[in-house]
Amino acid sequence: MQQNQNDGTAPQDYPLDGIRVVDFTHVLSGPYCTMLLADLGADVVKIERPDRGDENRRMRSYPGRTPEDEDYFYPMNRNKRSIEVNLKDPDQRPRLEALIREADVVVENFTPGTMKKLGLDYDSLRKINPGLIYCSISGYGQTGPYRDRRAYDSIIQAVAGVMSITGEPDGPPARAGLMFADLSGAMYAFSSILTSLYAREKTGKGNFIDLSMSDALLSLYSTNAAEYMAVGRVPGRAGSENPGRSPTGSYVCADGKYIQIMGGSDTLWPRFCEVIGVDGLAEDPRFVSNETRIKNRIALREILTPVLDSQASDHWVEAFNRIGVPAAPINTLADVLDDDHFRAREMELQLTHPKSGTIRTINNPFRFSAYRTWKTNPPPLLGQHNDDL
Template sequence: MSQDKNNRRDEGSLPKPLAGIKVLDLTRVIAGPYCTMMLADMGADVVKIEEPSRGDELRWVGRYQGRADHDEDYFNASNRSKRSIALNLKDQHEQKIASDLARVADVVVENFSPGVAERLGMGWQVLSEQNPGLIYCSISGFGQSGPYRNRLALDPIIQAVSGVMSVTGHENDPPMQIGAPLGDVIAGMFGAYSIAAAIYGRSITQKGRYIDISMQDSMLAVLGPRMGEALQAGLNPKRHGNENPMRAPANSYQTKGGDYIAIIVQNDNHWENFCKAIGRLDLFELPEFRTMENRALQRKRLNAIVAGEFLLHSTEQWMRRLDENRIPHSLVNTYLQALDDIQVKHRKLIKEVIHPASGSIRLVGAPWKFNQDLDEIFSPPMLGQHTREVLQSWLGRDEPSISSATSQQKENI
């Protein structure tokens, strides 16, 4: 995948917003790669530097059940539309090549432990001196300063330290992790957001910037109203399972067929329609359920009543009734059901690309749609697949100078 292909467009379409931006990607695992993947989705030419012998750790995490040894499924999820170059940053000659790439890059992103990039000669101070317009983003568990600076952090640790686990699960059960690596992904999103803003700022100031992204900071920043309970009232929010402590009825209710449907009666205007949907207008007449505040206070009793009603009819009947009365609701989908959802199909979110080793693979595409902009994506790279190509296109290296840098990974090119 070359850069001109990455920004290929049909007649009448626009180039992607970050077309022409060069991003040097020193990241691995999830948070950093998710950040640079978002930039690639926006049209940036993202070149990922990987250690020659093994590459990103997620290439070797393990295969999904039934998948072949060459199927790098975990890696593929956060590395679409990038190019891979294999360089050993501990080797003086190859470190110099990486430094030369940074000299012509617009953006460098790294998520090493604090201090490692500096030891490898790829830190902000050194690179910004040779490239004053460089935008440099560091993503780490706890940031580049402070008492936790040197702590190791993976997503479950961030869910724990941020308080997210304390509010996830049922009231009398232990704290629970969210079933997706949101700490990683949210930090990556904030990284991409900050980088895009810095690119715009550079167009005005002509100066680069250093960006310090902390996974802990990022998770705390998105906790919203529940964190407001602690900030303003000094209270620890409790675990409520699938209930909403401020709304009722609001829960996941099992149907006669065994499926679960999530619903939320968001305000008093929804309440009468909900009572119509479940055939219980008598509930609408009860003073103790007339206002949202009263329903929230009586939510245990009300949820029990609603749960009993849902067991009387099929999933299809409930979905039709809730649709007809415009009640916020959804079937609680499995991942496979979510991918097969008719709205997801309409939005063409799931993309099929051809991987050099795995053949046809499916990936979730970018979740935005610009007018007159192609939303195509490209295959995740094989380790070192684009080493020669990148050294030629970014640095203009001739064949002899490239050969010495790539002798260890020729089989991957």
């Protein structure tokens, strides 16, 4: 069900109705970006290699699934149309140029220089469409010493320093569980495209967007970089804890489940102690301020660990939240999708696919009062829209 306006009336059509996107992307960063555009109403035409298509169409299937179930392809490609085009075939060039001439946006995520060799770079295409918004997503950007290096999510996490601050303090560097490099690049590309479309409304000018996944990931450091920028101290791994707050982090409870707590501010600390129920803890000079609690973090954890292990996780989550102390169970994805809150937020989307039947996917987070914020078209079959276009 789509969200309704606050006054109870039905939302209007999608905010990006009338925008045509020619999508040359593959795998994750580019397809996720163009899927967000498609969710919001843009007509996204996915250009795929004949007989092969996007690389993610050929990734492994899961137990109980068949090779026709393109499970890696589905989560990033709903609401698009697919046509097969051999980009190296000059006979297909007029067909492609006709599509681009009517387009508002082109998105590609090939290695820098690839589209220029094909005659499909921004300088070539703006000659036939001066108002074109052209977004190139790459691992390292169109300039710089690393420009020509191949990039994958974990490699970008490594080079951008994210792995150095991920994991337990006494353990090795770790890759973050989500594909943060790909997805941060995708979301910055999405916002850059929307910005360019808005600017074009005022100026009539097209734009070239050079979107680097490594730049995007680095830009997310924010507070993680504050200490280094201020005094030169390199941030390290802190596990589940917040280096600037104590107590924080994950604790195991009596039922074997973990919870995450955040009682680190001086405002929250007395409330936290009220729930914990340890005599004298709030007044202990080692813990009276966030600064002293950080200095004595290990001693505080040693006190809290057996206390939190004395009750089930539900008990602590309810008790902390009742008094205004942030706490949550550390859920699996199965727990999340079974949670009444995320069901109320309609964060699982079920689509009917011509080959795979019902497919489950994660919805986007947009909730507008005046517009519809997602469509329900399944991911396209390879070349499904060749005749339409």
